[in-house]
Each structure stands twice: as structure tokens, then as C-alpha cells.
Amino acid sequence: MKIFQCGHCAQSLFFESYTCENCGHLSGFRDQDRKMLTFDPLGISLISDQEHIEYKYCKNKEYNVCNWLIEKNSPEEFCNACQLNRTIPNLSDTENFEKWKNLEIAKHRLIYQLQKIGLPLPSKIINDEGLCFDFVVKQNDPDLMTGHADGVITILLSEADSALREQMRKQFLEPYRTLIGHLRHEVGHYFWDRLIYTNEQLLTEFRAIFGDEQVSYADALQKYYKEGAPAHWQKSFVSKYATSHPWEDWAETWAHYLHIMDMLETAYFFGLNVKPIDPSNTMKANVSFDPYTVANFDVIIETCIPLSFAVNSINRAMGIPDVYPFIITPNMVEKMKFIHKMLLPKR
Incomplete structure (x- = not known):
């Protein structure tokens, strides 16, 4: 996720922030262009500091569970x-x-x-x-x-x-x-239902990579819960549960694709790089790109692995479990490449 700033004092804000802790201005997220807007807390109306446009908060703001904004004249109450x-x-x-x-x-x-x-x-x-x-x-x-x-x-x-x-x-x-x-x-x-099932070409590619989803889902789950994952499952699957059926392999892989993309986007906006002091150490990464703009998924993976290793190492230094406790194998990469290629035209 990107870094947000107060439009009044430039203090960094979290995605969930309702106010700027530095200047006290109210804050709210505009999802149309993924911007955090800020407002004078003493103002009668919710008029943005920089654009001077009037907004209202999502109705769930009253429970402090949503800081998203809606245009003042919109008939919608919820974001x-x-x-x-x-x-x-x-x-x-x-x-x-x-x-x-x-x-x-x-x-x-x-x-x-x-x-x-x-x-x-x-x-x-x-x-x-x-x-x-x-x-x-x-x-x-x-x-x-x-x-x-x-x-x-x-x-x-x-x-x-x-x-x-x-x-x-x-x-x-x-x-x-x-x-x-x-x-x-x-x-x-x-999204499997909406993107894969309705597209004959993608469905054919899916079956070649993940397997035939027409195999009985109920029987496959029953077998998985009775026998567990097959030996050496780590070579081809991101989790044990992913071995149960092609649908679950897809959903687990999809989730990990989103994990990796979000992790790299956050690292990009923070300007994080991995550059070990020991010159012989190959765990190096320069997160100089927004992953959502990169077509070559190999670049994303080659950057993600050193980054996750570094963050996991910091967590271990603090006695905290790994942020990303998984080994990314070539088979997993191929599955995520399929997702990445499929989603590229939608950006």
C-alpha cells in the first residue's frame, strides 16, 4: 500500500487514519484515485484542504470502522x-x-x-x-x-x-x-467464477497449470481431510490445503499473489532496498518500482524473495513469527505468472 500524507502539514498518515496526529486535521480516503484528503476540524462543512471540494464520510464512520469519502451530493450513504x-x-x-x-x-x-x-x-x-x-x-x-x-x-x-x-x-x-x-x-x-470459468481459453490454460477442477470437490476435500497432503507437496503447492483440489490451489495461489504484490508496493513507497554489508551475499533487492506497473513477473519474484528474507530476519530478531513463512518454488511462480498475465490488461 502507498504512503499517505496530510494535505495540511504533510505528516504521514495511515490508510485507516481519521485525523492527523500532528495538526489535528480530519482525514478521509477517496478511493477513486486512492488519495487521502484532509479537512479543517473546525470547519462547518467537510471541504478538502487542497482541492476545496465538499465531501461526506461513509455512514460507517459513526462506528469508526470506515474513513472513506463520498461526494457531498451523492445519494449513497455508504462508500x-x-x-x-x-x-x-x-x-x-x-x-x-x-x-x-x-x-x-x-x-x-x-x-x-x-x-x-x-x-x-x-x-x-x-x-x-x-x-x-x-x-x-x-x-x-x-x-x-x-x-x-x-x-x-x-x-x-x-x-x-x-x-x-x-x-x-x-x-x-x-x-x-x-x-x-x-x-x-x-x-x-x-474471481475464478468471473474470470476463468467464463473464458474458454483461460479455462484451458488453468487446467494445464492447476489441474482439472471438474474432479468432485466434495470427494477431493473428504480425501484431503482423511489422508492429508501428499508427500513432497511443497515442490508444487503454496500450502497443504492447496493440494486438496484445483479450486483451492487457485484460491491459495491467488491469495499469495496478492500478498506479494501488496508487500512490494508498500516497500516501493517506503523506498526499501536490501543491500547486505557482506558483498558476497546474494540476498539483494532494489524495490525501485510499483509492482502493479511491471509486466515481467520474474522481476517481482526476484525482488520479493530477498525482501521477505530481510523482513523475516528482523521479525526473528524480535522473537516474532515470520511475516512471510513460505518458500516460493518454480512451480508456484508459474502459477502466479498465470494470474499476473491475466490481470495485466485490467490495470
């Missing part, structure tokens, strides 16, 4: 990200509210990235071909689970409980389990 919410939990429950807030932070970052790629994001609430989110409490429905079905992405609120999520990560022997990871994975299923 483009919050319009995708079909179900939210009962907010009178304090625990529900805190978990929903964490889900919204992750969802807004997901939408930022999908918009930057150039992917259409119609709301399923008004368009059958669209996308929507159900953030739900499992309660008494044992069949309710995190997943995707026909454009509806369901995320259990329990996933926003960091302690429970860590418990589940250990239970399933996963090296990585996060809210943004869940969202990127599930939205991958949605």
Missing part, C-alpha cells in the same frame, strides 16, 4: 467498500463490535488492492453477478463456515479473535492465518 456488506453482526454486543472492526480494516485493504488492479466490484445486493460479504456469528448453525458461494463471501466473526485464530492455526498446522489472508483467499474463488 464503495461498505456497500459490499450484506450482513454485519449485532453491534450491541461489545465483543462482536471489536471483531467486526478488525474485519472491516482487513476488508478495506482488500478492496483498495482489488481496485488498484482494476477489477470490477459490483455489489451483489443490486447485481446478481456481484460480490458481497456476510460477517456472521456461528451461533447454533454447525454448518455455517467461512467460505465463498456464488459471490457471497462468508467470514465467521470468530476469525477476528486473535487468540482463537492462533489456536486454529496450530490445530491445522498452518504457518500463516490472518484476516486479510482469509479475505484474499475467498475472493479468489469469486
